[in-house]
Amino acid sequence: MNLLKEVFMKYGYFPGCSQTGSAKEYDISLRKVIEKLGVSFDEIEDWSCCGATSAHVTNHKLSTALAMRNIMLAEQQGMENIIAPCAACYNRLIMSQFEIANHSGIRKETEELLSASFQKDVKVFNVLELFLNIGIDKIIENRKRELNDLKVACYYGCLLVRPSGLTKFDDAEQPESMEKIAEATGAKTIDWNYKVECCGAAHSIARRDIVVDLSKKILDDAKYHGANVMIVACPMCHTNLDMRQRVMKRTYPEHEDFPVLYITELIGLALGMDEKELGIDLHFIDFNYKDLVPENSGVG
Template sequence: MIVGYYPGCSLTGTGKEYDMSLRKVLSLLDVQVEEINDWCCCGATSAHATNHLLSVALPARNLMLAQKQNLNELLAPCAACYNRLIGSKHEISHNADLKKKVEFVLEEDFNSSTEVINIVQLLQKVGKEKIKSLVKVSLKDIKVACYYGCLLVRPNAVTKFDDAENPTSMEDIISATGALTVEWNYKTECCGGAHSIARKDIVTFLSKNILDDAKLNGAHVIVVACPMCHSNLDMRQRAIKKLYPSHEEIPVLYLSELIGIALGLNGKELGINLHFVDAINLLQMVKAEM
């Protein structure tokens, strides 16, 4: 299976362990990734919050690059990139006036037949059975809280992916590793996203609620599919601990890292040592190596 790959900016920096782990896991699952040549940033929150045309044109350029590489499917592992790519495509195809403006900006006709998919959708295509057949380390002793955040599922009319209020597709994939998944209340609550720098107080408040609910429901680990969610939930536990000294840390892993552990990769290969919250105890619970 060959799939187009749009890593996005975070996966080359703050979320580089997501890229590391994903590439290794996909190669074990016989998925070949073909990166888009000279892709540019999707504009993320800052573009759509301040300049609508720009926020559609930047993803449109990347979609056109994918089109030129004849990619049928394009994986955007970052939930924010996924949302911007699929959202722009949707808007352009439903608004002829906007399409004209985008074509004026890009100086070429826009057409995109590439299907934009997120990481859960790719793993669904790979299939639970395939993952199961390759499991080397059973995760049966750990309980996982699957965190979807905002941008994998919303708006549902655009993503057409899972249920916007109570998604369950990540739980279904994870069941292939033997891990148990917990029922909890905050799987689609916002972590504060791009407020991480300008309004850290908002992010620490929202993230603390998410972390607490996961722990309250018995989770040993939170699994995410977004580098922005990851840095808010993992790195910001430092700031949370300062504000609430009784806060007990809980590790936060990317979906690709959790699956990587089950497929027998060690913590370093997956970049788990790059997190702020230590996951050594978690790895010991399943007798995996750091």
């Protein structure tokens, strides 16, 4: 039984570009956390761009082929399940798989472009699905401390649970899986309004004003509903919600810093790792769990 579990728990890993750059801490914390939980993965060798934004807004064929190239590599390297921690990568990969499965023309075209044929069904998981697969109990079992003083706003953004016909693991409008995982760390979660609203995504580059407005609404609603930290599972969301708070302050001087963590960092904290180890010090908005603990509580 254990042996079976071991086999199942081996995943292929598709980091995507963010994990090697702007979201390095997401990569670091993910690797550390799942190691602690007894899961291992192999990075897909020679992986490339997933075909996100710049490709899929300009050339449909290119974006499908880019995504499927990675799926093809995973298949060739004997991987049955792969993890795509970035919500945009996850979305591109499952969307391309859907198109390949449902449009024989696109399938043929893509196979010709890649000089390969897709045989096996490689399952792509996002980080929420990964932790649900590993099991909430596993997090509770390995917990070194309970993050009782956190009131967490779980932010899914637009891509993680959509389109609803494809991402079948949770409800597209009122998702709850991230809350379940966050509560396993001992933290409390809040009920709020903006968990699936758009953060502005790739407008971060060309139309910062849009991103600032949208992201501020998200942060404000979380604060209004009593959160003291937000968690995300998407590098793009994190960039907008964390890094753009500086610009936000220029437009809205009354804005107060609000920490935004990756879900993996939250779990890492519960598993006993410290902020530095998890890369939380790389964020633009500082976060230190000790700061949130009342002084006389003797915890932390």
